[in-house]
Amino acid sequence: MFRDRCDAGQAAYVVRTLDGFDAFVPPPLPPPITFDADLVGRLSEADRSLGQLAGVGRALPSPHLFTRALVRREAVLSSRIEGTRATLSDLLLFELEHPDGPDGDVREVANYVTATDYLLDPQRSVPLGSWLLREAHRVLLTGVRGDRAVPGQFREDQNWIGSSGDGIAEASYVPPPPERLRECLDAFERRLQLPSTLPPLVEIACLHYQFEAIHPFRDGNGRVGRLLVTLLLVEWGLLPGPMLDFSAYVERRRQEYYARLLAVSTHGDWTGWVSFFLDAVAAQAKDVLRRAEALQELRDHYRSSVTGARSSSLLPRLVDMLFETPALTIRSVQNALGITHRAATVNIEKLMSEGVVVELSAAGRRRRFVAQQILRVVNGEDASE
Known part of the structure; x- marks a missing residue:
């Protein structure tokens, strides 16, 4: 049972479902985070690296030429974490040819791009909150294998996370039961909309964990949670556009990613998760900065040659x-x-x-x-x- 995986402090948030199984109800944010010297150093490095990337993004003569490619790469890698096998080339050719029928993995990735565009549309009428994430989920899963998950609707049954074939008794994590889902989402939405005393990157790390812990949809939670990271980086002015391919870091370290998230639930290890998140931001900001500079040089070279x-x-x-x-x-x-x-x-x-x-x-x-x-x-x- 899930309670057996938790320490004494976290076991207090384990409840019994109507079917007699353990489920975890994450306490509302903010969490008890200790900002020791190591964590402060990681935060400073992430802030500095992200600031440099934002500066380059704002200085590019045509930033959309670069961010469009990054959005597609993020879509490919975030979807790959969930088991798709489409490549960036597959996606680009799919978009060019506009096939009418379903095309499996590639359409899932194309939906991710569309969901990103929807979330970041400056003309969108839906405010930041649960309804916006429901709309992103609807776009993400309509017409693909996850459409059995009722796109755009919060779950009304119990889900769990585990290896293929595992039942709820063997699950590595069991999210809140459906009868507790509304209170969890209400607390999450309040946190999303109110000013925070935490540094913005730490707040985004906490919100990403909280969303994944609530696991409000039957399917697609991981992708929507990573879309949330992209959305908040832009919505809160940390980046001028979707320039950080966070999923590239996660895809390379997916087992640690899952383990760090789970350790927050089982042992309250916020420091481990926030450190992982800040390292991801710093590493990807530096990597994207290198690629942005290389792409700008390549564009100048091509334009000169033609x-x-x-x-x-x-x-x-x-x-x-x-x-x-x-x-x-x-x-x-x-x-x-x-x-x-x-x-x-x-x-x-x-x-x-x-x-x-x-x-x-x-x-x-x-x-x-x-x-x-x-x-x-x-x-x-x-x-x-």
Whole structure:
């Protein structure tokens, strides 16, 4: 039973479900966090690294060209943590071809991108709170394998976390029973909307844990919880856009990620979890900063190479398109630039001759092209991710 995994202090928050099993009801935030020298040092490093990234983001001449690629990478990796196998290239080609029917893993990742866009839309009418997260969940899971989880609706039954085939008795974690869910969500929403005395990054770490501990949906909780991190970094002004691919760090250390979250519930180890979160922010901010600088240099190089007395004035615009979406078809270029099929073909072939794009071979399908070097930089030198 779950109670047996908890120390004496945390066992006080374990309740018995109507079916006779243990479940954990996380106490409201804020938690008792001790800011010792080590934690303060990690916080300072995370703040400094994130501040540098934010400064670069605000100084970029066209920041959306970079953030669009990062949103897609975050979508791929956050979904991969939950078992999908789609790559960034798969996603880009899926978006270009707009298939009507379901396409498994790739559509799940595409939904993640759409959910991110919804949350960060400056014109959105839904305020920060539980309803907003329900809407993100609806977008995320509509039309994919998780749609059995009733997209956009909080659960009305008991869920649990464990290995495949485990029942609730063997579960590693059992969230609050449905009859306690409303009180947990109300407390979470109040915390989300009220000013905090904690440093912003520490507050985001606490809110991410609290959401995962409540586990309010039947499926998709991990992805919505990581979307919450992206949302709060932008909503609270820590970043000018979705520039931090938090899931890249989590995907590399997923067992530690789960263990740190669980240790908060079982042993009240907030220091371990917050330290992990701050390390993730610092590491990814530095990594994204390197990639942002590399992408800016690559963009300058490409624009210089396609600019000349006899060059098409459309080529620099095509280069910028590739930094937003590093894949294209003749049709996508036609639509984006308002040009003929022949003009699109001629300009793409010029990009091929300059080594900016390569054509993918796919018998029986429309011609497709990718900017492999851009993909490599976005993926941290590994274009296979």
